[in-house]
Amino acid sequence: DWTTGNVIDEQVAAIRDQVGTKRAICGLSGGVDSAVAAALVQKAIGSQLTCVYVDHGLMRKGETEQVEKDFVAATGVQLKVVDAQERFLAALAGVSDPEEKRKIIGREFIRVFEQAQAEIVAEAPGDQPVEFLVQGTLYPDVVESGGGTGTANIKSHHNVGGLPEDLEFQLIEPLRKLFKDEVRMVGQELGLPDEIVQRQPFPGPGLGIRIVGEVTKDRLDLLREADAIAREELTAAGLDRDIWQCPVVLLADVRSVGVQGDGRTYGHPIVLRPVSSEDAMTADWSRLPYDVLARISTRITNEVADVNRVVLDVTSKPPGTIEWE
Ligand code: XMP
Numbered sequence: 001d002w003t004t005g006n007v008i009d010e011q012v013a014a015i016r017d018q019v020g021t022k023r024a025i026c027g028l029s030g031g032v033d034s035a036v037a038a039a040l041v042q043k044a045i046g047s048q049l050t051c052v053y054v055d056h057g058l059m060r061k062g063e064t065e066q067v068e069k070d071f072v073a074a075t076g077v078q079l080k081v082v083d084a085q086e087r088f089l090a091a092l093a094g095v096s097d098p099e100e101k102r103k104i105i106g107r108e109f110i111r112v113f114e115q116a117q118a119e120i121v122a123e124a125p126g127d128q129p130v131e132f133l134v135q136g137t138l139y140p141d142v143v144e145s146g147g148g149t150g151t152a153n154i155k156s157h158h159n160v161g162g163l164p165e166d167l168e169f170q171l172i173e174p175l176r177k178l179f180k181d182e183v184r185m186v187g188q189e190l191g192l193p194d195e196i197v198q199r200q201p202f203p204g205p206g207l208g209i210r211i212v213g214e215v216t217k218d219r220l221d222l223l224r225e226a227d228a229i230a231r232e233e234l235t236a237a238g239l240d241r242d243i244w245q246c247p248v249v250l251l252a253d254v255r256s257v258g259v260q261g262d263g264r265t266y267g268h269p270i271v272l273r274p275v276s277s278e279d280a281m282t283a284d285w286s287r288l289p290y291d292v293l294a295r296i297s298t299r300i301t302n303e304v305a306d307v308n309r310v311v312l313d314v315t316s317k318p319p320g321t322i323e324w325e
Pocket residue numbers: 102144154155156157158159201202203204205245280281317320321322323324325
């Protein structure tokens with residue numbers, strides 16, 4: 001019988017068996033999946049686990065602070081924060097192809113984890129080796145990265161198809177057979193607070209796959225502002241639980257003519273992509289109230305420099321995917 005209790009018991013036993021007395025690290029992204037995976041592994045092996053949060057500079061406004069504060073407060077895990085902004089930006093310089101971006105981000109994540117591994121060992125040299133990497137990979141991530149049987153590769157999720165071939169870690173992926181709603185139930189059962197368990201999904205590669213075109217610091221800052229406005233207005237309108245997620249996308253390679261004040265502008269469009277979904281395998285575009293859309297549009301064009309147009313994505317999945325890259 002499928003119950004969250006059974007899933008937890010089974011996974012805890014399997015993880016203890018796999019890890020023994022050795023140590024593990026877990027990449028935290030701020031999202032639901034990695035938080036639940038971390039809490040599950042912590043239940044199994046306690047202080048043999050260290051969580052690693054990689055600040056790759058592709059996060060949304062306030063996200064790093066949230067992980068540092070909320071997650072640690074909720075679970076008491078040992079947390080190591082790595083500032084890897086320069087490293088990711090350098091690796092992504094000049095790259096516009098979506099799959100290439102995804103593979104670079106997946107690879108850089110692993111390189112940072114390896115560095116963290118070395119540091120953890122150096123800090124406590126006599127201790128057991130750090131051989132395991134915990135990931136919050138879900139069933140749909142595996143399927144859509146071409147890891148399921150007979151399915152086409154749609155996109156390389158950073159923690160599946162984006163892994164480098166010379167991976168030295170053994171993977172622990174306790175959520176690999178679960179869908180998002182099941183993961184949320186497991187998280188709840190493990191005692192994680194609603195702010196973590198009910199969070200809308202956000203992809204590990206972050207804003208890096210929401211800039212159509214090359215990823216640069218300036219573009220990230222611009223998109224962070226636009227995204228923060230959209231989130232603020234959706235929350236204020238009480239719509240957080242009605243929508244599955246709302247990617248905000250910068251079309252960095254597109255410009256259009258506008259007029260602001262009494263001058264001509266030649267700026268970028270921002271795309272709003274609100275969707276409703278059960279498991280992200282399929283989705284429909286959310287019919288948001290026009291007044292909420294109007295507020296978001298007015299604020300973004302007024303408050304974000306270089307953006308003179310806001311457009312709404314009214315495509316379901318299929319044929320569109322939820323993210324643009
Ligand atoms: P798509 O764009 O394939 O997205 O319709 C389906 C769901 O997966 C999320 N997503 C990712 N999550 N790493 C993640 O952790 C990734 O590389 C990744 N790519 C997409 C996306 O936000 C949506 O919820």
